[in-house]
Amino acid sequence: MVERETTNLDLVFQALADPTRRAMLRDLASGERRIGELAAPFSMSLEAASKHVRVLERAGLVRRQVRGRAHVCRIEPAPLVAAQDWIRFYERFWSGRLDALEALLKAEPTEETTDRGGSE
Template sequence: MVEYNDTLNQTFKALSDPTRRAMLESLRTGPKTIGALAEPLAISFAATSKHIGILEDAALIRREKRGRERICHLQRGQLDEAQAWLDRHAAFWSGALDALETALKEEDERDE
């Protein structure tokens, strides 16, 4: 496999499942327990817990221990890396050297 950038890959993998995206969408309205997340999804608690684990590994959520419940909160994780990838790719159509391209190139020179 290719695997040059592991955290970007983890982010894209985490986002590639519709159930997980639905969970993230649901959390946009506020923190929720595993149970509350599982309820509208017609899958077991265990399956939900696994999905949450994947999102947590990708730092897209944080699990807070609260008594016997776990409260899930959104977290940025490396969302911006995924956004940057898409923006850079989309820049292909808006001309090779527009504002975004130059901005991203400058970023590269600073960060890498």
């Protein structure tokens, strides 16, 4: 089970590593799009756009439905939740570390405090 979740997460991050795919996913967040609509902002061929969509599909981030001759895509947010959970763990980790550093720095006497203490 853990191996499957790790594999899925790997596919999600691999899909999100490409700026074109991230832009396509952002576009899909506002509603369904045909492959041609996803390709348009990038001046790329339908074949190239379809390859990007396949990577997003493999990661589970997009569902494609054939309607007549049109291939219509929609976003599937569940894998993004898993990625967000993974990132959130490290966000808490670093927040805790930075809070500890801040407490340490506040507890250390500064040069100004040390100088005043010695001259009075």
